[in-house]
Amino acid sequence: MGARPTSRAAALVALAAALAISVVAGVAFGAVKVPPAEVLAAVGRALAGRSGPVEDAVVIGLRIPRVLLAALVGACLATAGVLYQALFRNALADPYILGVSSGAGLGATLAFVAAGSTTLGVLVGVPAGAFAGALATIALVVALAGRAGRLESTSLLLAGVAVSYTLAALTSFVMVVSRESMHAVVFWMMGGLQRASWPYVGMLAAVLVLGSAVPFLRARELDLMLLGDERAGQLGLDAQRFTLAMLACASLVVAGAVSVSGLIGFVGLMVPHAVRLVLGPDHRTLLPASALAGAxxxxxxDLVARVVLAPVELPVGIVTAIAGGPFFVWLLVRTERAR
Amino acid sequence: MTPGETLLSFENARVGYGFEPVVDGVALEVRAGEVVGLVGPNGAGKSTLLRAVTGTARVLAGALSVCGQDAVRLSPRARARSVAVVPQALPVPFAMTARRFVELGRHPHLDVLERPGSEDAAVVEDAMRRTDTLRLASQTVDTLSGGDLQRLTVAQALAQQPRVLLLDEATAHLDVNHALQVLDLVRSEADAGAAVLAVFHDLDLAARYADRIAIVAGGAVSEALPPEQALDADVLSRVFDVRAVVRVEPVTGSVAVVPIVRGADVAEAGLGPVGVVCGSGAGARLQRELARAGCRVVCGALNEGDVDADVARALGHAFFALPPFGEAGADAEAWAAQQFAACVSIVVAPTPFGRANVANLRAAVRSGRSLVFVGQFSAERDYTGGEAAALVAEALGAGAVVVPGEGDALRMVMAHVEEGRDE
Structure with a gap:
């Protein structure tokens, strides 16, 4: 079950191949179709520094950053889901349900309204605001849910939902108060990748590397956390400190994803769960495999969101919510039955 | 083996959570090669003592040292290299392989970024071999039975290569076979030089596997003593509020505890007295029920070591102690006659009669008190060459009653007792 190195490597290679294929497909399809061969040719010309036809600008300047950003957002959200599920030993935990996405959204909105749309504001201020919002939210949710040092599954989810609603209302309030930026904020909060550009790609790639490298290097400690805080402590892990460090990593990747694409729900829930079912709970495999699958x-x-009502684009958050809502219900019913 | 150096020591320690002490004045040492058992009522703080060693509970005063080092200053990692815990068997809800599960026990020996190497693999292999879990290696832990999972947890603890092993009711959810298997394993670890501190839920298992036992009750810990000294009827009555027979079980050679009745269920002995002619344990149930009903009970002469004598002692019933296998002399019979003469009623238990207890029957029959026989007397129960049979016939001639069971006898006797009280 995922413990053998060969099957682990095979699974990761297969997922990487799937990612490559979906990226090419994502670039090729859209309002204007570009054949996959043309996509590769355009990339080749851009790398060589040669000029090409007008379509190159669409492919290089719009499509590719958008698809790469989608991939990075998915990897970030899935990574955060893996971390929350391990730390809370709860298969229903994900950044959206725990309210962390909403917290990041409020932080990002405040930063957006305050810092405006300068390049520095958008690339540093908004993610920083989102990060602060995410950290404050997870601290609040854990404090609300934790009684006598134990985190009950149901109370964690309830606290997450309650905090999530409150923060979403606050975000709406901020949007209404600052009218001029309302339209931009609304579209972004619904979960969209329309504003994709290369600087965003660079920023989110850096965030993903920062936020997932430490958890990946400490995969064994994440495995230990599955045994519970007390048992992890008996086996030599300072569980409290480790949990804080991992929550910071998770908040960072969530903040990065939310600050470029708004609220995209259920990816952090579905992807780690499905990957764990197939490859087992070993975090050395689970973390990279979930990041790839999330991407x-x-x-x-995003491809579905662009194609289904073309030329009108749906926010990608709507697509993931339509797929993820029923999945969450199924998971909840299954968990309740297992008791 | 003879105990070696002290590996775990509480010195006048006060332990608890936050600033709230749970147990105070703890003085306890566990040496290499020995198993020290902790017993006591639920919630008395047994687990808190173990948690103080693992750093989950706090040492509020005094000292706690592990392998000569101050336990409070040890990092979780350094601590886990010397101390391993086997907790209660708990279900594990995820599909980790058994080998990986045991391998996690190597964590405290690995650097932050270090992967387990061949030496670690050898330790894991050895731990799994000793716990008979190698055949489970590639199964996932969420599919295992409680017994298998608990042996795997022991393997995980052994993979830590600890010098101190803590057991927190490690056999609480296991059937008797798996419980013995886990404890035999722990015993052999102690014999190989580990210091074991174990919380026991089951007093018989504690007496069987611990070299010394300390009682945790009322916010304090008693001195750790050998089981036969630590567990006696007096301690059980005081600590657990249970009237019990404590005897050396000939089969295992260790102390065994047989609880008779909860102390709270024994009424103040203000009724009666009621005589019970018994022996070999035939009167145990009568003695128990009469004690619950609040009767003072006298049993005549009984041999030391006889089950009825143990029960009488545990319940505080009067009897004349004869040496083991000794016969009742004139003094014993005179004592029984005097006691029975003062009884409201006398019950004769379905006991065999021999040279020792036939004196009780004689004293009872000649006391002139109302007599109730449980069960018809037959020659199979007569080891006195006909004397007992003659005494029974004499009693029946004088109006004694025979009832089929103990329940009937108790009802009849209690009716007599109530009448006697009304008069």
């Missing part, structure tokens, strides 16, 4: 999921969801 594939959001690239495909």
């Amino acid at each position: 594939v999921a959001v690239v495909l969801a």
Whole structure:
């Protein structure tokens, strides 16, 4: 079950191949179709520094950053889901349900309204605001849910939902108060990748590397956390400190994803869960495999969002929510039955 | 083996959570090669003592040292290299392989970024071999039975290569076979030089596997003593409020505890007295029920070591103690006659009669008190060459009653007792 190195490597290679195929498909399809061969040719010309036909600008300047951003957002959300599920030993935990996405959204909105749309504001201020919002939210949710040092599954989810609603209302309030930026904020909060550009890609790639490298290097400690805080402590892990560090990593990747694409729900829930079912709970495999699978999921969801009502684009968050809501209900019913 | 150096020591320690002490004045040492058992009522703080060693509970005063080092200053990692815990068997809801599960026990020996190497693999292999879990290696832990999972947890603890092993009711959810298997394993770890501190839920298992036992009750810990000294009827009555027979079980050679009745269920002995002619444990149930009903009970002469004598002692019933296998002399019979003469009623238990207890029957029959026989007397129960049979016939001639069971006898006797009280 995922413990053998060969099957682990095979699974990762397969997921990487799936990602490559979905990226090419994501670039090729859209309002204007570009054949996959043309996509590769355009990339080749851009790398060589040669000029090409007008379509190159669409492919290089719009499509590719958008698809790459979708992939990075998916990887970030899935990574955060893996971390929350391990730390809270709860298969229903994900950044959206825990309210962390809403917290990041409020932080990002405040930063957006305050810092405006300068390049520095958008690339540093908004993610920083989102990060602060995410950290404050997870601290609040854990404090609300935790009684006598134990986190009850149901109370964690209830606290998350309650905090999530409150923060979403606050975000709406901020939007209404600052009218001029309302339209931009609304579209972004619904979960969209329309504003994709290369600087965003660079920023989110850096965030993903920062936020997932430490968890990946400490995969064994994440495995230990599955045994519970007390048992992890008995086996030599300072569970409290480790949990804080991992929550910071998770908040960072969520903040990065939310600050470029708004609220995209259920990716952090579905992807780690499905990957765990197939490859087992070993985090050395689960973390990279979930990141890859999350990337594939959001690239495909964004493709659907662009194609289904073309030329009108749906926010990608709507697509993931329509797929993820029923999945969550199924998971909840299954968990309740297992008791 | 003879105990070696002290590996775990509480010195006048006060332990608890936050600033709230749970147990105070703890003085306890566990040496290499020995198993020290902790017993006591629920919630008395047994687990808190173990948690103080693992750093989950706090040492509020005094000292706690592990392998000569101050336990409070140890990092979780350094601590886990010397101390391993086997907790209660708990279900594990995820599909980790058994080998990976045991391998997690190597964590405290690995650097932050270090992967387990061949040496670690050898330790894991050895731990799994000793716990008979190698055949489970590639199964996932969420599919295992409680017994298998608990042996795997022991393997995980052994993979830590600890010098101190803590057991927190490690056999609480296991059937008797798996419980013995886990404890035999722990015993052999102690014999190989580990210091074991174990919380026991089951007093018989504690007496069987612990070299010394300390009682945790009322916010304090008693001195750790050998089981036969630590567990006696007096301690059980005081600590657990249970009237019990404590005897050396000949089959295992260790102390065994047989609870008779909860102390709270024994009424103040203000009724009666009621005589019970018994022996070999035939009167145990009568003695128990009469004690619950609040009767003072006298049993005549009984041999030391006889089950009825143990029960009488545990319940505080009067009897004349004869040496083991000794016969009742004139003094014993005179004592029984005097006691029975003062009884409201006398019950004769379905006991065999021999040279020792036939004196009780004689004293009872000649006391002139109302007599109730449980069960028809037959020659199979007569080891006195006909004397007992003659005494029974004499009693029946004088109006004694025979009832089929103990329940009937108790009802009849209690009716007599109530009448006697009304008069």
